[in-house]
Amino acid sequence: MQPINERALKLGDDSLILGQRLSEWCGHAPMLEVDLALANIALDLIGQATLFLGRAGDPDALAFRRDVLDFRNCLLVEQPNGDFAQTVARLFLFSNWQELMLRDLCSSDEFGDIARKSVKEVAYHARYASEWVVRLGDGTDESRGRMIAGLDWMWRFTPELFEGDAAPLRGEWDARIDAVLGDAGLDRPKDSRPILGGRKGHHSEHLGHLLTEMQFLQRAYPGATW
Amino acid sequence: MSKALTGKALTSKEWPLWEVFVRAKNGLSHKHAGSVHAADARMALEAARDTYTRRMEGISLWVVPSASIVASDPGEAAALFEPASDKVYRHPTFYVIPDNVKNI
Numbered sequence: 001m002q003p004i005n006e007r008a009l010k011l012g013d014d015s016l017i018l019g020q021r022l023s024e025w026c027g028h029a030p031m032l033e034v035d036l037a038l039a040n041i042a043l044d045l046i047g048q049a050t051l052f053l054g055r056a057g058d059p060d061a062l063a064f065r066r067d068v069l070d071f072r073n074c075l076l077v078e079q080p081n082g083d084f085a086q087t088v089a090r091l092f093l094f095s096n097w098q099e100l101m102l103r104d105l106c107s108s109d110e111f112g113d114i115a116r117k118s119v120k121e122v123a124y125h126a127r128y129a130s131e132w133v134v135r136l137g138d139g140t141d142e143s144r145g146r147m148i149a150g151l152d153w154m155w156r157f158t159p160e161l162f163e164g165d166a167a168p169l170r171g172e173w174d175a176r177i178d179a180v181l182g183d184a185g186l187d188r189p190k191d192s193r194p195i196l197g198g199r200k201g202h203h204s205e206h207l208g209h210l211l212t213e214m215q216f217l218q219r220a221y222p223g224a225t226w
Numbered sequence: 227m228s229k230a231l232t233g234k235a236l237t238s239k240e241w242p243l244w245e246v247f248v249r250a251k252n253g254l255s256h257k258h259a260g261s262v263h264a265a266d267a268r269m270a271l272e273a274a275r276d277t278y279t280r281r282m283e284g285i286s287l288w289v290v291p292s293a294s295i296v297a298s299d300p301g302e303a304a305a306l307f308e309p310a311s312d313k314v315y316r317h318p319t320f321y322v323i324p325d326n327v328k329n330i
Contacts, residue, residue, distance in 0.1 A: 031241065033262050033273035040276050131268055 005056040006072065010199060011111065012052030013073035015118075016063055017207070018094060019045030020214050024081055034084075037128065041091070044121040051114045064218035068201075068208045075198040076157035078207040082150060085136050085143065089150035092129035096176050097161045099126045100169045130180045137184025144186075152189050159194035243292040244270040246277070248284035256288050264289075 022042035029035035053059035076094055081087045099122045105115035136147040162170045181188055197203070217224060241263040247256035259278045264270035270289040279287065298306060310316070 031263055033264065033269075033277065037272065037276045040280060128272060131272075135265065135269070 008052050008056035008111070009062070009072040012049045012056065012059070012062070013071050014077050014094075014098070015045040015052065016049035017071070017073045017210065018077035018091075019043070019049060020210055021077065021081060022087070022091070025087065030084055038087075041125050041128070044125070048114065048118045048121070052111070055111070060218075064215045068203055068211055070201060071203060071207060071211075072199055072201065074157065074160050075195055075204055076154060076161065078198070078204060078210060079154060079157065080206055082153065083146055085146035086150035086153055088129055088132040088136065089147065089154045091125060092133050092180070093154055093158055093177070094161075095122055095126035095129055097158075097169065097173055098122045100172055101166060104169070133180050133186070134184040137181070137186040147184070148186060151186070155189035156192050156195050160196045160198060163196070163199065241265045244274070244289045245292050245295060246274040247288040247290070248278055249286035250284055252285065256286065259283075261292060262289070
């Protein structure tokens with residue numbers, strides 16, 4: 001048996017889990033327009049997951065019949081939605097990283113075709129989230145307070161993004177994040193002890209709950225189609 | 227990113243309405259597609275993109291604050307439009323078109 005393609009799993013699981021998280025907003029977003037935007041972004045991500053996981057095996061089996069310890073997504077994407085600002089913070093930090101990562105991946109033999117398609121989608125996700133960081137950060141006292149809290153919550157999960165091969169992306173990511181925070185009039189969150197382990201399958205308890213909901217149908221009715 | 231993106235407009239509960247115009251392809255004019263709610267122009271463009279172009283309906287978007295549109299008064303419709311109804315000579319339908327002219 002061939003060893004499973006760990007790289008494809010990491011790429012696919014990041015997109016899959018964030019896509020599932022964002023889809024939880026469907027029907028609950030503060031405005032119809034925001035509801036549509038978040039669902040669109042979620043669908044982009046789930047489409048990417050299908051392509052990446054397809055390089056590691058049967059994407060449906062990998063998404064719906066794999067146990068939590070075998071997921072290789074980073075901890076950032078599995079964090080709960082919280083309020084809208086916390087959701088924006090997670091999308092902002094992740095999409096800015098994902099765009100840089102995919103841009104470099106465009107020249108890869110193995111994943112270049114998927115990366116070239118996905119990088120345009122993610123450039124929009126990063127733009128969308130960055131603008132919301134500015135609106136909320138430079139908005140009312142309440143929106144600003146919530147934006148700060150959302151960024152504080154998510155910040156500790158960002159060092160994991162730069163493990164291993166991704167380390168060289170750090171400088172450019174820092175510059176992009178700082179530029180947007182500057183426009184928003186926000187300080188960069190303080191670095192705290194980084195929380196790592198998602199890439200090795202050491203997940204927070206949140207991922208188990210997410211999978212319980214996402215995988216319910218295939219677990220209860222194996223092979224069901226409609 | 228411009229500083230025009232501040233969220234002061236978020237203090238009002240209802241975001242303003244924007245009219246959306248989509249150009250389907252080069253050479254065609256922008257056509258009214260519908261409207262979206264948004265607190266600022268960038269947000270309006272993105273909402274329009276997500277609402278009206280997600281199935282490849284367009285290659286260019288305009289958004290205009292609905293409040294900027296000046297509309298004719300339905301009460302004046304008779305004075306504005308009915309005089310045209312009995313002036314069929316304004317349609318260029320009285321010319322004899324030569325058989326060899328295909329595209330007119």
